[in-house]
Amino acid sequence: MDVSKDITVHNAPRKAEALMKRMWGKKGVFTCTIGSTLTSTIPGVSDAGDTPELTLYTPSADVELLVHGRTICMDGIPINPGGIPTPATVTMAALALSGMPFHIINGGVKVLPSIPYFDVGGECGRDIRTGDSVSNVHDCYERALIIGDMLARSHDFLVASESCAGGTTTALAVLRAMGLIEENLVSSSSPNNPKELKDSIVKQALETAGISFGDLRMDPLEAIRKVGDPMMPANVGLVVGAARRIPVILGGGTQMTAVLAAALKMDPSIEGNIMVGTTRWLVNDPNSDIVRIVKSIGDLPLAAINLDYRESPHDGLKAYERGYIKEGVGCGGSSIAAVLHSAGEVNCKTLLERIHSDYEKILEMI
């Protein structure tokens, strides 16, 4: 196994290498857990949608794209205000080239997608400034635990990922409630990361919820209930349920670090089966620091797919190199998984070719 050209390890290299060897040529399954939080409709918080209201359509549109190759709940595809396409375009390519099976989990969304999905009894989340953000947290966690267990019986490794607009803000709130990192190091789908706005929202959320830094260190589900989003309990359960049996790649950027921290607290025994899988774009982001966040949680493997759009003929894709989008819909994790699942037959070169041809088809549809 030599993946160095396609995958770069940014933390705990020996653990990463050992885990990737266990996944090499083995049967992976990709999952994407969707959720909505009204936090994403606070103007300026989320760029994952052309307008604040459209951010509520983005998760469902993303997974419709994965399943059908086109969106149903909205016209066109989810884009940032600048016209830059959803990272689901990368995930689509990784899934198509690898042939990996994949499943969507509905953690709780405002707009239901027109696809088959696992339901865990979740609902759209409230604005975290209420301090009472997510319903049915324990129940969703428990149900997703069962999904993780079932999928782990049928596969050799699993990718957990997310599409949840506003999710870096909720992640920041949960990371602070859990006492992991005070500093605002979470990412944004915009290069102009609205850090002050996020800080003020998180501050207000924690105050209303009566939480000081680290108060909920021992109770991640309560942190999620108060200041998280509905993607989280489902994904935490899924990760714990699967990682008790098989290696799990947490595919995503700083949003998924809240899931990582919560999952490890719920069941520390899973540590040896966990790796974060993201993109070169996210790791290179000067406005966030996933490596430091991961280090604050533990000595955990972190790997990034070396996808590079610098030579892309499409401005919408080139924007990723200027700090737009960078991650989401498990685009990094699915790409890493595609390389491992296919024992290297899928790689950055074949992914890039496929992304370009898919993207050209999408441009024709718009």
Added chain:
Amino acid sequence: MDVSKDITVHNAPRKAEALMKRMWGKKGVFTCTIGSTLTSTIPGVSDAGDTPELTLYTPSADVELLVHGRTICMDGIPINPGGIPTPATVTMAALALSGMPFHIINGGVKVLPSIPYFDVGGECGRDIRTGDSVSNVHDCYERALIIGDMLARSHDFLVASESCAGGTTTALAVLRAMGLIEENLVSSSSPNNPKELKDSIVKQALETAGISFGDLRMDPLEAIRKVGDPMMPANVGLVVGAARRIPVILGGGTQMTAVLAAALKMDPSIEGNIMVGTTRWLVNDPNSDIVRIVKSIGDLPLAAINLDYRESPHDGLKAYERGYIKEGVGCGGSSIAAVLHSAGEVNCKTLLERIHSDYEKILEMI
């Protein structure tokens, strides 16, 4: 492979043998699709519940039993009016002994189960006498097709099954609309099969819908929309989606023959991957004739698990020998699959031991 002690073939023996060889020692996945139809609340139609209203709880209670080992949406376990336990008690044993992964699909129920399930956008069905029984038929079919395809990527064979009270009446209506068999040969969970009542309901349903025998021979989804139940479109899609890639056992009694007929009409190419798997009790039923129904659909393999409660110490189980229950919740199909998946390590003897010990625990819980 010698399964003759545990499994008896009742139709197309060579095809059955060939298919079972392909599944022997291979990785199976069990599914159960639940649905409700208000048809089951017509007094006298369904015994799958202690009262007509409780029949609407039975599907969800059944799958809660499979997932949690206990019911949540109701107290106790689904029973016939005489106190005879749900066939889910058999399915539980088959799943536990084989360790097979399993998933629940919600085709459309009145009472949601407290478990994770695949949602396909279905709703509780209307009384078939309306002639307009099931909503979103095409959409549910299409979504379930995707589930079948995904599960077939991850497993070597699949069991499709059902829990839907009132389902033999809707099956009779669909079989007649499709012109397969005029005679009323469907089963009942009671030895006193209310054949006249079912006939009069089906007659009224077909009349209201304006369907004569065989009118919808070429359009099974329209037959289901008019006089079927919401378990059907989901299960038809699942079966077609999976059987395009891998062998599929249709686990169930006469209810599943409507699914069988519809699936084969939707995609005749799946024929070589299809087998009906049921129980000795159902095949022996003097008040129904699954063999003749299957023959009316085609030269299709039909096998039965040789479970025998004659020596059981429990009256509730012995009742199966007197014509009560006999099938449901894929109890026959899951048992056959457990034998195949485990390459014979699970067999009627180990199943029986497990059913007894599970049933004794359940009696303590009630």
